[in-house]
Amino acid sequence: MKTYPLLNTPVPVISYCIFHQPKKGRSGDEYVNTMRALHERVQKESGEMKNAFAKGVREAIARESQMVSGLLSQFLTTPIQSDRAEVRRVIAEGIERSLGQAGMNSEIGVSWSSEGKTCFPPHRKALERKLQQNGKAYLQDLGFTSDGSAGDIFESVFVVEGGINLDLIEHSVRDRVGIYSPPHGTHLGESTTYTFGAYNLVYASGTRPPQEQKKGLVEISFSFSKPPVEYALFRKALAAGLEQYVSGDAALYTSLWQRKLGLGRGKEFILRFLCDEMKKLDGIMKWLHERRDPDFPAEALAEKGAMLLKELLA
Numbered sequence: 001m002k003t004y005p006l007l008n009t010p011v012p013v014i015s016y017c018i019f020h021q022p023k024k025g026r027s028g029d030e031y032v033n034t035m036r037a038l039h040e041r042v043q044k045e046s047g048e049m050k051n052a053f054a055k056g057v058r059e060a061i062a063r064e065s066q067m068v069s070g071l072l073s074q075f076l077t078t079p080i081q082s083d084r085a086e087v088r089r090v091i092a093e094g095i096e097r098s099l100g101q102a103g104m105n106s107e108i109g110v111s112w113s114s115e116g117k118t119c120f121p122p123h124r125k126a127l128e129r130k131l132q133q134n135g136k137a138y139l140q141d142l143g144f145t146s147d148g149s150a151g152d153i154f155e156s157v158f159v160v161e162g163g164i165n166l167d168l169i170e171h172s173v174r175d176r177v178g179i180y181s182p183p184h185g186t187h188l189g190e191s192t193t194y195t196f197g198a199y200n201l202v203y204a205s206g207t208r209p210p211q212e213q214k215k216g217l218v219e220i221s222f223s224f225s226k227p228p229v230e231y232a233l234f235r236k237a238l239a240a241g242l243e244q245y246v247s248g249d250a251a252l253y254t255s256l257w258q259r260k261l262g263l264g265r266g267k268e269f270i271l272r273f274l275c276d277e278m279k280k281l282d283g284i285m286k287w288l289h290e291r292r293d294p295d296f297p298a299e300a301l302a303e304k305g306a307m308l309l310k311e312l313l314a
Contacts, residue, residue, distance in 0.1 A: 011161060011162050012161075012162065012163065012200045012201070013159065013160075013161055013200070013201035013204075014159070014160050014161075014162075014163075014165070014166065014198055014199065014200060014201070014260070015157055015158070015159050015198070015199045015201070015257055016157070016158045016159075016160070016166075016169055016196070016197075016198050017155060017156070017157050017158075017196070017197045017198070017199065017264075017270075018155065018156040018157075018194060018195070018196055018197075019139070019142065019144065019153060019154070019155050019193075019194060019195045020153075020154050020155075020156070020193070020194035020195075021144050021145065021150060021151060021152070021153045021154070021193050021194070022151050022152075024150055024151065028151065028152060031154075032115075032117070032154075032313055032314075035115045035154065035156065035313070035314060036115065036313065036314040038156075039113050039114075039115055039156075039314045040314075042110055042113060042158065043110065043113065043211060045109075046108075046109030046110040046168075047109065049108055049109045049168060050107070050108045050109045053108045054108075061092050061095050061096060062088075062092065064091070064095060065088040065089075065091040065092040065095065066088060068091050069088045069091060107161045107162075107165075108164075108165065108168070109160070109165065109168060110158050110159065110160055110165070110168075110169060111159050111160060111161055112158075112159040112208060112211060113156070113157060113158045113159065113211070113314075114156075114157045114214055114219075114312050114314065115154060115155075115156055115157075115312065115313045115314035116154065116155045116157070116219055116310030116311065116312050116313065117152050117153075117154055117310060117311050117313055118139075118146075118152065118153045118154070118155070118308055118309065118310050119309050119310065119311055120132060120135075120136065120146075120148075120309070121278070121309065125285065127285055127288070127289060127302065128281070128285055128307075131222070131302070131305055131306070131307035132307050132309070134304065134305060134306040134307060135223075135306040135307045135308045137306070138223055138266070138267070138306035138308075139153060139308075141266075142193070142195050142265060142266055143193045143195070144193050145193075155308075155310060166198070195264070195265050195266065196263075196264060197259055197263060197264025197265065197266065198259070198260045198263040198264060199257035199258060199259050199260060199264075199270060200257065200258050200259075200260055201255060201256075201257055202235055202238075202239075202256045202257060202258050202269075203235070203238065203239045203242060203254075203255065203256040204253070204254065204255045204256075205242065205243075205246040205250070205253070205254045205255075206246065206250060206251060206252055206253040206254055206274075207252065207253060208252070208253040208274065209252060209253075209274075214274075214312050214314075215312060215313065215314060216311075216312065217252070217274060217275065217276060217312045218274075218275050218276075218277065218278050218280075218309065218310065218311055218312065219272055219273065219274050219275070219309075219310045219312060220251075220272075220273040220275060220278075220280065220281055220284055220307070220308075220309055220310075221270055221271065221272045221273070221307070221308050221310070222270070222271045222301055222305040222306065222307050222308075223266060223267040223269070223270050223305065223306040223308070224267055224268075224269050224271070224297075224300045224301055224304060224305040224306065225267045225268050225269065225300065225304070226268060226269065226297075226300065227297055227299065227300050229297075233295070234297060235256075235258075236295075237293070237295040237296050237297060238256060238271075238296070238297065239256070240293070240295075240296070241291055241293060241296045242254060242256065242271075244287070245283075245284070245287040250283075251273040251274055251275045251280055251284075252274050252275060252276060253272075253273075253274040254271075254272070254273055254274075255271075255272045255274075256269065256270075256271050256272075257269065257270045257271075257272070267306065271301070271305075278309065281309070288301060288302045289302070
């Protein structure tokens with residue numbers, strides 16, 4: 001994880017999450033295609049922002065280097081014209097190095113995004129049935145209809161690095177999602193219910209697949225709340241338990257997220273397992289069932305956790 005060196009503070013990785021459900025009668029395929037177009041547009045705009053920012057920084061460094069080089073040449077007793085380019089290069093490298101040391105080189109734009117459709121398959125094991133029922137109840141508490149009578153429920157996730165990108169994601173995501181603007185579709189204007197939330201990354205293991213290779217993957221997630229224990233101890237115990245899971249036949253990418261203060265509804269923590277197949281649920285259930293560590297919050301996850309299974313569509 002990157003840090004702001006001068007402050008010795010981690011640069012937060014933030015996920016901006018939107019649950020939404022189309023209005024009754026809205027075509028499922030049309031709605032999905034609309035959301036796919038949204039993700040493509042966000043990634044395109046994100047790339048444009050990243051390139052524009054990098055170009056602006058390069059141009060600013062070049063201007064500053066040229067100015068400093070010109071000032072220095074006035075003090076040289078025997079200025080050599082051929083040295084000018086080398087002087088500018090050294091100055092430019094020094095400025096770039098200073099920016100990096102100050103932690104001002106975070107990635108610009110959306111680094112990853114996904115569109116997932118929730119599904120509720122039948123389960124044979126009691127623990128799986130219980131956790132899935134908790135997931136349905138959780139969605140109902142958020143205002144969604146999870147019994148299948150009102151269409152599918154989707155989750156859009158956009159991941160950024162550093163607080164500066166929250167301003168950018170507001171422009172790229174909120175305005176695109178919240179208004180009627182062809183060809184992007186009506187988005188949440190055609191949703192009967194939707195909720196927003198922002199989360200900080202607490203723990204991650206594995207490799208998240210490239211943006212173009214995530215379609216067809218599945219995500220197994222658990223939303224849960226912290227029991228009466230200190231946050232630092234709670235996160236440490238969770239991370240230790242997850243290290244035991246990822247040492248075996250693990251998911252492609254495992255991540256733990258904590259909701260940013262005051263930004264969103266619902267439970268405070270989300271544990272996400274990005275997998276290549278739904279069969280990975282067996283290993284996750286085994287890991288949960290066998291956790292005997294005294295500090296591991298087994299009750300928060302295995303008893304009160306809300307499990308949601310999602311197929312990634314974009």
